[in-house]
Amino acid sequence: MAHTCTPNKRVLILGASGGIGGEVARQLCNADWQVVALRRALDSQIEQREGITWVRGDAMNRQDVLNAARGCQVIVHAVNPPGYRHWGERVLPMVDNTIEAAIAECATIVLPGTIYNFGTDAFPLIAEDAPQNPHTRKGRIRVQMEQRLRDATALGARVIIVRTGDFFGPRAGNNWFSQGLITPGRPLKKVFKPEKAGTGHQWAFLPDVARTMVALLNRRETLEPFARFHMKGHWDEDGTQMTNAICRVARRYGLDPKISAFPWWQIFLLAPLIPTLRELREMRYLWNLPVCLNADHLERTLGAEPHTPWDVAVEATLIGMGCIAHSPIASVMAQNR
Structure with a gap:
């Protein structure tokens, strides 16, 4: 029997236990x-928690993905292999499984x-249409994914x-903010600055x-079949706004962190032994040159990009990471979400 594509508001999220997947x-x-x-x-095979239907399965198993996607009009592909040891071997098979499920369900994939x-x-x-000529292994795999x-x-x-750009947020998982700028779970004493000066x-x-x-997603029927959008997010024009915002927020809580240069020499020294550090070393070029995404297409489509002010966003992030205590500002933001 031929599959009939019917509109609904049912979505499958791969990677919902991670930062971006969980937030979406x-x-x-x-x-x-x-x-x-x-x-x-x-x-168990199925669990209901906080409005989400959790289904037991593996994004590497095509049948698991096909079964979970049944009846879904959207699939959010926010899954990554844990760590970096098998990243290259697992990323493309997982996206292929998502593609097969999307074709079967006439679904929209969000990446x-x-x-x-x-x-x-x-x-x-x-x-969005800039040539994709990546410098890194991870970048080349991402190009293949998108193709x-x-x-x-x-x-x-x-x-x-x-x-x-680089993620930050109260539940953002592993990212440069939590791995490179601060130490999660501890009061702020030092903030590292990875950028080259200026x-x-x-x-x-x-x-x-x-x-x-x-x-x-609310406008998906009006978009091109292959639609790409760049977000402006929080543009730090000289590499000081993020670290200064962290220090401003911390001082409201009686903390006085010092800004220090990121210890790149340690990364280069230990990278041969630790896969995560090898990945950080590969990405250093993104901190030595200004890199800004042109968000004009997104603004034309939505009218305005969702944007939380620097200090409110940074405060919520530091609270979520256990570096400062709860505050009224974060409460207001949570109520407005």
């Missing part, structure tokens, strides 16, 4: 979507994009890619990214 799941729940999430570690796809020939201001997604649109799938850098507050994705 919460935002979609708040927008009255039926949210299904795939997770390997479940005691959180990265700037790793681009090399220095696309800098400093990057448009496979583009090809899938000829077979009935639709794709929305939302590309941003170099601009782009950040993206995770709740703003999720709100942007939800807004685009």
